[in-house]
Each structure stands twice: as C-alpha cells, then as structure tokens.
Amino acid sequence: MPAKTKFEVKPGPATREAFGRTLAELGRENKDIVVCDADLSKSTMTTYFATEFPERFVSCGIAESNMTAIAAGLALAGKIPVVASFSAFMMNKGFEQLRCLVAYPKLNVKVVGTHSGISLGEDGPSQMSVEETALACALAGFVVISPADEISCKALFRAAMALKGPIFLRTGRPKAPVIYRAGQAFEIGKAVEVAPGTDVTIITNGLLVAQAMLAADTLESEGVAARVLDMHTVKPLDREAIRRAAAETGAIVVAEEHLVDSGLGVRVAQVVGETAPCPMEFVGIHDTYAESGQTDELLDKYGLVARDVAAAVRKVLARKRS
Amino acid sequence: MSRSIEELQVIAKRIRREIVEMIGAAKSGHPGGSLSAVEIVVELYFNHMKIDPKNPQWPDRDRFILSKGHAAPVLYAAMAEAGYPDTPIDKLNTLRTLGSIYQGHPDMRFIPSLEASTGSLGEGLSLGIGLGFAARLDGRPSRTFVMMGDGEIQEGQIWEAAMAAPFHKLDNLVAIVDYNGIQLDGFVKDIMEVAPLAEKWRAFGWHTLEIDGHDPRAVRLAFEEAAITKGKPTCIVAHTVKGKGVSFMENNPKFHGVAPTPAEVALALKELQ
Numbered sequence: 001m002p003a004k005t006k007f008e009v010k011p012g013p014a015t016r017e018a019f020g021r022t023l024a025e026l027g028r029e030n031k032d033i034v035v036c037d038a039d040l041s042k043s044t045m046t047t048y049f050a051t052e053f054p055e056r057f058v059s060c061g062i063a064e065s066n067m068t069a070i071a072a073g074l075a076l077a078g079k080i081p082v083v084a085s086f087s088a089f090m091m092n093k094g095f096e097q098l099r100c101l102v103a104y105p106k107l108n109v110k111v112v113g114t115h116s117g118i119s120l121g122e123d124g125p126s127q128m129s130v131e132e133t134a135l136a137c138a139l140a141g142f143v144v145i146s147p148a149d150e151i152s153c154k155a156l157f158r159a160a161m162a163l164k165g166p167i168f169l170r171t172g173r174p175k176a177p178v179i180y181r182a183g184q185a186f187e188i189g190k191a192v193e194v195a196p197g198t199d200v201t202i203i204t205n206g207l208l209v210a211q212a213m214l215a216a217d218t219l220e221s222e223g224v225a226a227r228v229l230d231m232h233t234v235k236p237l238d239r240e241a242i243r244r245a246a247a248e249t250g251a252i253v254v255a256e257e258h259l260v261d262s263g264l265g266v267r268v269a270q271v272v273g274e275t276a277p278c279p280m281e282f283v284g285i286h287d288t289y290a291e292s293g294q295t296d297e298l299l300d301k302y303g304l305v306a307r308d309v310a311a312a313v314r315k316v317l318a319r320k321r322s
Numbered sequence: 323m324s325r326s327i328e329e330l331q332v333i334a335k336r337i338r339r340e341i342v343e344m345i346g347a348a349k350s351g352h353p354g355g356s357l358s359a360v361e362i363v364v365e366l367y368f369n370h371m372k373i374d375p376k377n378p379q380w381p382d383r384d385r386f387i388l389s390k391g392h393a394a395p396v397l398y399a400a401m402a403e404a405g406y407p408d409t410p411i412d413k414l415n416t417l418r419t420l421g422s423i424y425q426g427h428p429d430m431r432f433i434p435s436l437e438a439s440t441g442s443l444g445e446g447l448s449l450g451i452g453l454g455f456a457a458r459l460d461g462r463p464s465r466t467f468v469m470m471g472d473g474e475i476q477e478g479q480i481w482e483a484a485m486a487a488p489f490h491k492l493d494n495l496v497a498i499v500d501y502n503g504i505q506l507d508g509f510v511k512d513i514m515e516v517a518p519l520a521e522k523w524r525a526f527g528w529h530t531l532e533i534d535g536h537d538p539r540a541v542r543l544a545f546e547e548a549a550i551t552k553g554k555p556t557c558i559v560a561h562t563v564k565g566k567g568v569s570f571m572e573n574n575p576k577f578h579g580v581a582p583t584p585a586e587v588a589l590a591l592k593e594l595q
Contacts (some may be wrong), residue, residue: 101438
C-alpha cells in the first residue's frame with residue numbers, strides 16, 4: 001500500500017463565516033434573495049448581506065417563529081428567503097413553522113443553522129444543538145447539508161441556493177479544519193471519499209471529518225486501511241456510496257457531532273440494513289447535554305475526537321472478524 | 323369587480339347555504355366560524371380585493387390568507403362562487419373526503435389558487451408580513467388581508483407578528499379579527515380572555531377599527547379606510563356572531579366544530595331561503 005500523506009489540522013474559517021460571505025456574494029448575483037435574522041446577524045454572519053443590502057434584510061427581532069413564517073410569506077411571493085439563527089433556536093423554535101409553512105407546502109425557503117453541535121463552546125447547552133439534523137431530516141422534502149470546511153460550505157450552499165425547494169444548512173461556530181483544496185467539486189447527495197481504504201469505512205461530516213482523517217492515519221500505522229467518506233448531505237443520503245462501503249469494507253463507523261439516537265448514524269444504518277448489512281459502530285453524543293468549555297475540551301470530553309473514532313474502528317473490526 | 327351591497331347580500335346568503343350543505347355532507351367541520359366570517363370574506367372576494375379569478379397567479383393581485391384555516395368552507399364557497407378554475411362549485415360537497423381538493427384545512431397542493439396552506443393556528447399574520455414585505459420590495463400594489471380567529475390570537479406568534487408589522491410600516495397589510503367570542507372549548511372569555519382587543523392592537527402600533535362584522539356597509543367602509551391608511555398596517559376588529567344566519571347555531575359553542583345532522587341541515591337551509 002502506498003504511503004498516504006498524513007493529515008494535518010490547519011484551522012480555516014468557520015463554516016458560518018463561509019456561509020455569510022457566500023450569502024453576500026449571492027446577494028449581488030440575485031436580487032430575489034431576501035434574508036431574515038432574529039437579532040443574531042453578527043453571529044450568524046448574515047451581517048455581511050445586511051450591510052450590503054439593507055433593503056433586502058428583514059430584522060425580525062428575537063422571534064424565530066415569526067421569522068420563519070415571514071420567510072414562508074416571502075417565498076409565497078416568489079422571493080428566495082434565507083432564514084438564519086443558531087441551530088438550537090432555528091430548529092427548536094422555528095420547527096412548527098418549518099413543518100406547517102415550509103415543508104408541507106414545499107416552499108423555497110433556505111434555512112441555515114449556525115453554532116451547531118456542542119463545539120460552540122462556552123455558552124453551554126441552552127445555545128448548543130444536538131438534535132438539529134434529526135429535526136431537519138424529519139421535515140418532508142428538505143435537503144439537509146452539513147459541510148466540513150470553508151470550501152465545501154461555500155460550494156454546497158451555492159448549490160443549495162440554486163435548488164428549488166427547502167434546504168437546511170448546518171454550520172458551526174469554531175474555526176473549521178481545512179479538508180479540501182480549492183477547485184474540489186461537490187454535488188449535493190454525493191459523498192466525497194476523502195481517504196481511500198478497504199478494511200473499514202468511517203462515514204462522517206462537519207467537524208468530525210478532520211477527526212476521522214486523524215483516526216485514519218493512526219489506524220494506518222496499525223495496518224488498517226480506513227476509507228473516510230464525507231457524507232456532507234445527510235438527506236438525501238448517498239445510498240450507493242454507503243452500499244459500496246458496506247459491501248467492499250464490511251465494517252462501518254459513523255462519527256457525528258449530534259445525538260447518536262437520531263442523526264447521520266441511524267440514517268446510514270437504515271441504508272446499510274437495506275443494502276449490505278455489516279457491523280457498525282457509532283461515535284456521537286450519547287443521550288446527554290454538554291456544558292461550557294472550549295471547543296477542543298468539549299470534543300475531547302464528550303468522545304468526539306480521533307481517539308474515539310479509532311477506538312470505534314477497532315471495535316467494529318473485532319466484530320467483523322468474529 | 324365593484325358590486326352593490328345588495329348583490330353582496332345575495333352572494334352571502336348563497337355562501338351560507340353552501341357552508342351548511344358541505345359541512346353537513348362531510349359530517350364534520352367547523353360551521354360556526356365559517357358563518358361568522360361570511361360578510362367579510364364576501365366583501366373581499368366580490369368587491370374590495372383586486373383579483374382576477376381567471377388569472378389566479380396575476381403578480382399584482384391582492385391576497386387573502388385564512389389564518390383561521392378551520393373556516394375553510396367559507397373560503398372554498400367564496401372562491402367557487404368567484405369562479406377560480408381550481409375550485410369547482412359542484413365539488414363543494416366532497417369536502418373532507420379522501421381525494422377531494424376541498425381538504426379539511428386549506429391546502430395549496432390541491433388548490434393552487436389558494437394563497438397559503440393554513441390550519442395550525444397563529445401563523446397567518448406572519449405570512450402576511452412576508453407577502454407585504456415582498457410586494458413593497460418589488461414596488462407592486464398588491465395588498466394582503468389576513469383573517470384570524472379571536473381564539474387563535476391566544477397564540478404567541480400572533481403577537482410577534484403584531485409587533486413586527488408596524489415596525490416594518492407595512493401599510494399594505496390588513497389584519498382582521500373575527501371576534502365571535504367562541505372557541506372549541508367554550509366562550510373565549512372563559513378559556514383565555516383576549517379583551518380588550520382594539521386597545522391591544524392599537525398599543526402594538528396598528529391603525530385599529532372596530533366594526534359590526536355582519537354589517538356589509540361597515541365592512542366595506544373599514545376596508546376603504548385601511549386602503550388609504552399610510553405608514554402603518556390596519557387591524558379590523560370585527561364583532562361577529564358565531565354561527566350567524568342559522569338560529570340554532572348562533573352563539574352556540576357546540577357548532578364551533580360539530581357538523582349539523584341531516585335534519586339540522588334541512589332546518590338551516592329553510593332559514594337561509
């Protein structure tokens with residue numbers, strides 16, 4: 001096996017920053033884009049759009065339900081509304097309106113959650129989101145995207161804005177480790193193989209892609225070739241990539257910054273069960289809420305670092321062999 | 323589409339008959355809150371709103387959002403009478419049956435001419451804000467009318483929207499509260515008092531009018547006043563009678579959400595001759 005280049009963690013811009021910059025660019029290209037924000041524009045980074053296009057920015061105050069429904073009204077009038085807030089508030093406080101006013105009539109509303117997962121850090125569990133992917137996937141007809149870094153976030157958000165229909169983009173607060181080089185192609189619903197391998201597959205997205213890459217390097221030194229798939233689109237899943245991973249590597253670990261009960265892992269398991277059943281292990285948040293702390297401390301304490309991914313791989317490989 | 327008050331009264335009576343008949347045929351539905359809204363809906367669809375039922379997607383049209391979506395029968399009957407291509411009058415009595423376009427609550431998937439799918443209470447006024455904002459952004463003359471129930475405004479989102487519309491100076495938005503005093507469990511004052519109503523809307527910054535919602539002249543004047551009110555949205559608090567027009571339904575909480583029996587339908591239709 002040829003020696004791979006070791007993955008090095010190089011912090012890049014946060015995915016929320018990539019979203020905000022891309023939104024302002026798109027605002028220049030399309031006059032129909034209108035942005036709604038609930039007093040968090042300086043954190044969600046819709047501030048770049050708001051500063052450039054104040055007439056197309058709807059300040060909604062701290063009222064996410066009303067904001068989401070206003071966006072639905074804008075879509076009914078033919079606009080392309082983008083609503084943004086912390087994932088926790090966007091999905092939990094806006095969910096009823098997302099269900100009845102966006103998903104059910106299938107309106108072209110673009111929903112963006114920032115500060116997703118527990119990696120937002122010091123603010124603690126009331127601001128954290130460990131269930132946004134589950135909620136977004138429970139909305140019929142939604143496309144759900146969880147990019148890993150700046151380059152993938154920009155490309156996938158652009159692609160999502162070009163779709164007709166509702167989407168949820170999951171972004172994060174902290175600096176996101178660089179995964180991709182400029183020019184990398186992305187397609188909604190198509191996983192990216194970020195590391196090749198034949199012994200086991202790690203399926204992941206968001207911040208955990210970097211941890212999976214680090215884990216793959218550790219495993220390589222143990223003689224294990226781990227394939228790593230960036231499953232940036234959680235809905236619709238890349239069923240073919242999952243089927244191939246299950247059939248070709250015979251063992252799968254899913255790693256995500258989300259409750260393991262209801263996120264990417266269970267969705268992947270459904271496809272594995274339907275196509276090529278194999279042993280699986282799951283890295284994620286286990287039936288709890290986190291606490292205040294720095295991003296790295298939290299990921300470490302709650303079992304979301306390379307060490308945990310590698311441990312899950314060893315476990316799944318033991319099951320594969322038995 | 324200017325029409326005389328007398329013409330509207332004839333249409334209103336026909337719509338009341340259709341409401342009773344279709345809910346009777348469905349054996350379920352909400353007659354009380356459909357009947358209380360008739361004069362307002364008729365003034366909008368047959369006189370006040372700039373609409374072209376033959377061209378329902380005309381971009382400059384006025385729009386009506388039935389936020390109290392359970393009163394769907396009054397909307398279906400009005401749209402059918404107005405001649406929208408996707409609301410056939412001879413299908414009204416399929417209300418609430420499998421495969422019918424006349425769903426229990428308004429559903430755009432079945433009737434594209436509807437301006438919104440509604441039914442979960444408390445949400446329509448916010449839709450109106452989005453529509454009003456978009457019309458102003460595009461420089462269109464379109465205006466949006468949102469009808470809410472008095473029980474419905476117990477929902478918190480209504481007051482988020484009530485705060486937001488005057489803040490954004492949406493004078494192309496008109497809210498109507500069908501103040502019939504009854505909700506599913508009983509009288510509004512006994513479930514969760516909403517009074518004083520006009521004072522609340524005024525305090526939130528709305529140009530607020532109080533009218534008898536069954537007096538067609540008062541209804542017409544109120545919408546005319548809303549049309550010339552600039553710089554702020556208008557709220558029309560319309561005092562109405564639940565079940566209006568059918569003696570045994572009037573002011574009777576039972577008929578919020580219970581269909582009349584065949585005998586009651588016959589009796590009601592006799593009263594509505």
